[in-house]
Amino acid sequence: MKDKTIDYVLRSTWMSVAKMYNEQASVKGSTMATGFALISIDPETGTPSTALGPKMGMEATSLSRTLKAMEEKGLIVRSRNPEDGRSVLIHLTEYGKEMRDFSKNVVKTFDNVVKSEISEEKLSIFLEVTSRINDLVSSKKIYKKEQALVKK
Incomplete structure (x- = not known):
């Protein structure tokens, strides 16, 4: 890993x-x-x-x-x-x-099985981490606009 x-x-x-x-x-x-x-x-x-x-x-x-x-x-x-x-x-x-x-049943079944197999604490951390990654991406903190441009 x-x-x-x-x-x-x-x-x-x-x-x-x-x-x-x-x-x-x-x-x-x-x-x-x-x-x-x-x-x-x-x-x-x-x-x-x-x-x-x-x-x-x-x-x-x-x-x-x-x-x-x-x-x-x-x-x-x-x-x-x-x-x-x-x-x-x-x-x-x-x-x-x-x-x-x-x-909806398919999604709820997935959710319920994951919640039964993974502790609430670990799921909370997972949600916190993915939320933070989304924030980093959406706020353009990873690549600045000028970094995304390819220089010719």
């Missing part, structure tokens, strides 16, 4: 979790991205499509592709936002709500 970078540990752990989620989603003919989108959509009032990307940390192109696939599968419907005619609201269908419940 001592010669593995923090980046490697984060990436390989997330890849394992993503693979596990995709395996669970495939049982229902779905994907992790679809499950994540379902969980991110308000089941009662819907969610503006413009709010989903930032909420999920997903680029517009990937989100558009995911929403299109979800619409084709009958998980969502789009409607004009009555509060902002330029915006579209994403609503879950009844089938979408069922699949949302399935997705």
Whole structure:
């Protein structure tokens, strides 16, 4: 472990979790991205499509592709936002709500098993460390803007 970078540990752990989620989603003919989108959509009032990307940390192109696939599968419907005619609201269908419940169960099961296997103290430290890493990245404390530019 001592010669593995923090980046490697984060990436390989997330890849394992993503693979596990995709395996669970495939049982229902779905994907992790679809499950994540379902969980991110308000089941009662819907969610503006413009709010989903930032909420999920997903680029517009990937989100558009995911929403299109979800619409084709009958998980969502789009409607004009009555509060902002330029915006579209994403609503879950009844089938979408069922699949949302399935997705939430998958996430809760993972959470519960991890919490039963790892002490509260260690999980607290893990959450503190990952939060701090996120802060360092988002505040640009690791690479200054001028460092990211490649000199020609």
